[in-house]
Amino acid sequence: MSELAPAPQHLSARVLGLAQLGLIVLDINQHIVMWNQWMASRSGKSAHRVLGQDLFDLYGELRGQRLEQAVLSAMQSNLPQTLSPALNPSPFPLYPAGSWGGERVEQAVSVTPFNEGKERYCLIEVSDISTIVGRERQLRSQAEQLRAQSYVDGLTGIANRRHFDVALDRELRRAMRNDGQLSLLLMDIDSFKAYNDHFGHQQGDACLSMVAEAFASMLQRPADLAARYGGEEFAAVLPDTSAEQAALHAETIRAKIASLNLAHSPKATKPHVTMSIGVATFDKDTLNDAAALLAAADSCLYAAKHAGRDCVIVYRGEQASAA
Numbered sequence: 001m002s003e004l005a006p007a008p009q010h011l012s013a014r015v016l017g018l019a020q021l022g023l024i025v026l027d028i029n030q031h032i033v034m035w036n037q038w039m040a041s042r043s044g045k046s047a048h049r050v051l052g053q054d055l056f057d058l059y060g061e062l063r064g065q066r067l068e069q070a071v072l073s074a075m076q077s078n079l080p081q082t083l084s085p086a087l088n089p090s091p092f093p094l095y096p097a098g099s100w101g102g103e104r105v106e107q108a109v110s111v112t113p114f115n116e117g118k119e120r121y122c123l124i125e126v127s128d129i130s131t132i133v134g135r136e137r138q139l140r141s142q143a144e145q146l147r148a149q150s151y152v153d154g155l156t157g158i159a160n161r162r163h164f165d166v167a168l169d170r171e172l173r174r175a176m177r178n179d180g181q182l183s184l185l186l187m188d189i190d191s192f193k194a195y196n197d198h199f200g201h202q203q204g205d206a207c208l209s210m211v212a213e214a215f216a217s218m219l220q221r222p223a224d225l226a227a228r229y230g231g232e233e234f235a236a237v238l239p240d241t242s243a244e245q246a247a248l249h250a251e252t253i254r255a256k257i258a259s260l261n262l263a264h265s266p267k268a269t270k271p272h273v274t275m276s277i278g279v280a281t282f283d284k285d286t287l288n289d290a291a292a293l294l295a296a297a298d299s300c301l302y303a304a305k306h307a308g309r310d311c312v313i314v315y316r317g318e319q320a321s322a323a
């Protein structure tokens with residue numbers, strides 16, 4: 001079997017010149033003994049200029065940083081070191097080849113000690129991970145956008161049912177923990193079928209958007225949540241709000257919707273668009289989960305419809321009463 005001959009020196013030099021990553025070799029004194037073409041074209045410093053210089057004199061900003069510690073530790077322990085790109089983003093001032101200034105190349109850096117004869121050296125490899133980092137950022141921002149969209153109702157722009165469910169569950173648990181107060185409003189546009197039949201579905205959609213906007217603008221506290229519960233139904237989660245306060249709030253919302261004076265179908269009870277509202281308040285013994293609270297608010301909403309619509313009914317035990 002024939003032995004493989006070592007690569008001739010000119011071949012190694014050519015390969016170093018073609019390498020698509022930065023290669024730096026330091027001697028035991030941290031002086032640069034090798035600096036390949038990739039480093040030269042991204043740093044603006046030719047090998048001729050940097051050979052023999054202390055790397056950390058050349059780049060003062062690296063002094064005392066993780067890279068210097070990694071080099072020292074690699075030289076002492078003879079163990080390779082990898083710098084986390086998240087903790088050490090872009091340590092070298094390197095820029096895309098041919099474009100001076102602008103954004104630094106994102107870098108992944110590893111440090112490998114080695115011995116050659118009696119001498120100890122350290123190889124620093126610098127990879128350009130800008131594309132990967134850019135793609136990661138894009139994916140993260142797309143995921144963030146999707147997450148935000150998945151919580152917003154497409155027609156009205158207020159919170160959707162999923163958001164409502166999450167918020168109600170969170171606030172119920174908070175109320176349980178703190179023995180706090182929490183109220184829920186369920187509201188429904190009156191005779192909306194007649195509205196659609198009279199004005200058409202498209203105008204029906206526009207009406208829903210106007211009502212949603214007006215209703216959401218009435219909720220002032222940051223923790224309050226205005227949501228589209230489904231179809232022509234809306235809901236509000238009101239933390240730290242007693243039954244009396246919620247009843248007042250609901251009455252203000254009802255009056256606000258009526259005051260929009262949106263023309264209704266001649267078949268509706270009133271000449272303008274109105275809303276019926278059911279109110280239920282957390283009670284740690286009886287109304288202490290989402291299903292019970294929703295059922296109580298819904299029974300009040302049903303009672304409001306039966307009481308002639310355009311009114312507020314508050315849940316008071318088994319017997320709902322007008323606000």
Ligand SMILES: Nc1nc2c(ncn2[C@@H]2O[C@H](COP(=O)(O)OP(=O)(O)OP(=O)(O)O)[C@@H](O)[C@H]2O)c(=O)[nH]1
Binds near residue numbers: 188200201202231232
């Ligand atoms: N335009 C439009 N209409 C919707 C939407 N979602 C639900 N609706 C309509 O809302 C109407 C609700 O009708 P009903 O549940 O019969 O109730 P109502 O006519 O509002 O009568 P009351 O609730 O008893 O006052 C139906 O005609 C649905 O088609 C929507 O996204 N856009």
